[in-house]
Amino acid sequence: MSHMNIADIDLNLLKVFEALHDESSASRAALRLGVTQSAISAALRRLRAVYADQLFVRTGRGLAPTLRANQLKPVISEALNKCRQSLAMVDPAASHYEGRSVTLGLSDDFEIAYGRRLIEEIARRAPRLRLIFRQTHSQIVATALMERSIDLAITAGGFAQRLLSREVLGEGDYRCLVDPRSLAPGQQAISLEEFVSREHILVSSGGFIGITDEGLAELGLSRHVCASTTHFAGLPYLLKGSQAVATIPAHAARHIAAFTGLALLPCPLALPRYPIELGWRTNAQPDPVLLKVREAIVASFTTWPPSGD
Structure with missing residues (x-):
């Protein structure tokens, strides 16, 4: 040695x-x-x-x-x-963000719904800082933070670790997406009966069962999932030209519908709302750059989405 x-x-x-x-x-x-x-x-x-x-x-x-x-x-x-x-302590006015990056763990529903908004908010507060989006989900997020493969994370929970801090950014619910060509002219909603009779595409990080299956089971119903995928970005390509329906977080559903022309419908099944949380490693001496990015994330969520659907 x-x-x-x-x-x-x-x-x-x-x-x-x-x-x-x-x-x-x-x-x-x-x-x-x-x-x-x-x-x-x-x-x-x-x-x-x-x-x-x-x-x-x-x-x-x-x-x-x-x-x-x-x-x-x-x-x-x-x-x-x-x-x-x-x-930065010697010259607080100068921007010392050039060459620095912050890695934000999130699943791609948040990236689709908030990514552009986050890029703009962070550019305002920390010019020249590079933002790295890295895929994660609530089952693995605590480990990713503790192992330092990500600096911050936005997920629906998963921060139950003593050395992690968290802040609730908001609350989410669900919407359905379908190809508008599979709807009757002027149809704005889908009945529970039609919902169950269609095939479904499940977005899941690994399981065979989604929140929708649990909700249907309580009513003694079940659905046929024809395919499942790990990421939301693939949905438009999997839904177009089919009768299938996908039930996903409302924030992503709105954006995907707006960009791809898929129809956004209320979910005919009452599903529980869920907290959207920001998590980070607890640190006695927080890095000012991470504080800036946290402020930007909180700002992006407080002013978005526009209220009302």
């Missing part, structure tokens, strides 16, 4: 480490940092000596981090963010 002292380490090496971990490619890391590829290779040789580990190994798909590199990543990124934060 080499005995290294912080005095022997060039802190620029840490920026190279972060870029290599994010980009999985020496050429892309070089572009990101504005240096030559040979400078990246030289830095990687020094990093390997410092940490006595390969750190990144060549695979068919670029550079893959080793176990040690994955353990180091959150620590190194946090150290670099602390440095960026220190500059």
Whole structure:
């Protein structure tokens, strides 16, 4: 084991480490940092000596981090963010968002409904900051936050972890989407009987049973699910030209209907409303950039959606 002292380490090496971990490619890391590829290779040789580990190994798909590199990543990124934060303390007026990114975990119903709005709110508060949307859902969100693969998350619950904080952004309910060509002329609603007789497309992160099945079971009814998918963005393509119906969160249903011409209908089944929550790692010294992004998220939800349907 080499005995290294912080005095022997060039802190620029840490920026190279972060870029290599994010980009999985020496050429892309070089572009990101504005240096030559040979400078990246030289830095990687020094990093390997410092940490006595390969750190990144060549695979068919670029550079893959080793176990040690994955353990180091959150620590190194946090150290670099602390440095960026220190500059912001000296010069609060300057925007120190260039080169920084915040990763927001959410399922794509929130991305569809709020993504554009979030990009605009964040650009106003933290210009040049890059927002990374990463798919998550309530079963895995706590782990993703604790493992630092995401910085913040918007989900319908899932933050029941002692080291996580949360804030309720609002409450959601459900709407149905169908191809308008499958409706009678002027038809604005769908009866429970017609709802059950149609085929259904389920959006689920893994299960065979959705909230709709539970609601129908209470009435002694069941439905036929012809297909299920993990993401909402595919729905327009799966519904168009069919008799199928999808029952999804209202915020996404409104946006999908507006963009694709699918018909938005009230759900003929009474389904429970659910809380929409923002979650983050509890931290005694919160990062000002994350605070800015949290403010932007809260603002996006308080002014949206327009009340009334």
